[in-house]
Amino acid sequence: MPKNLFGFVLLMGRRHQIAIAALSIILFLAGTAPLEVQRRIINAVTGGTPYPAILLLVLAYLGLVLLEGATKLMLNLYRGWIGEVAIRWLRLSVLSVSEHSGEAPIDALAEGVQLSIVLAEAEPVGGFVGTSISEPLLQAGILVAVGGYMIFLQPLMAFAVxxxxxxxVGFVPLMQSAINRRVASKITVMRHVSEGMIEQVVTSEALNAQSDRVQTLFSTNMSIYRIKFTMNFLMNLMTQLGYAGIFALGGYYVVTGKTEIGTVVAFISGLSKITDPWGALVDWYRDLKVTQVKYAMIRDASIDAAAVQDAGPLHRQEPALVP
Structure with missing residues (x-):
């Protein structure tokens, strides 16, 4: 297995990552067009424009939304497929260690680790492959495109947003680091639970140990939830402050005749278009950090298993991605 997560991403198929990135670029370039059409519809309605012209703008808006939705559907399906390919590769790679072991005995700990990887750990790591490059490209592109459009319309309001x-930028990395430490601890405990299930030793000490591990998993998960949802609360609070700023400053500009009502509406829609990709970028960052921890543990477990079973170096084979 490659040493780092992005080496694994490239192993799963450079051409596919380039194609997914191209779809992402098309999607974020088309993201600002509906905002402009929406602004023109509002101004046309309030400015006494003939209805046929308004209807044409509405049809143009629907066409742009349909094109954007179809492109996003293709992107999501493509990312899901490449993610499933990576999950399959990880699971088969771990299973191949057992097959190459021959008659060599496998202790309960190693078998428990393999079981945990195949059933639970491979899926989030492999699933991240589909979004590893396209997601930050898409969401950052939307932020730049929509943010640039808002600056063009009204720079001061854009700055307030x-x-x-x-x-x-300050509290998200700090809180994510705390989550990462708990995720690593959780994976270790889950592997010990798998080990205990494979050993099938039914004694009071073994049952108590398993109960303690389950309780530890419960406490760890609750700790992760507290940090994660507190982070979400703070991010949502920041977003609502942005809406309040638009209402206050935009209302002042409309009352004083310095801008049109359509511009304020465009800013409200624009903030939602910025909030979603910003939240997606934060989610991607959280997934990246957590997945790096999980991938490192899978890689180390695979190396240890190969060494203990005297299977030699893992046979590294470029996976056949295209049927």
Missing amino acids: AVVFFPQ
């Missing part, structure tokens, strides 16, 4: 995201 941007300010609410600055604190998140």
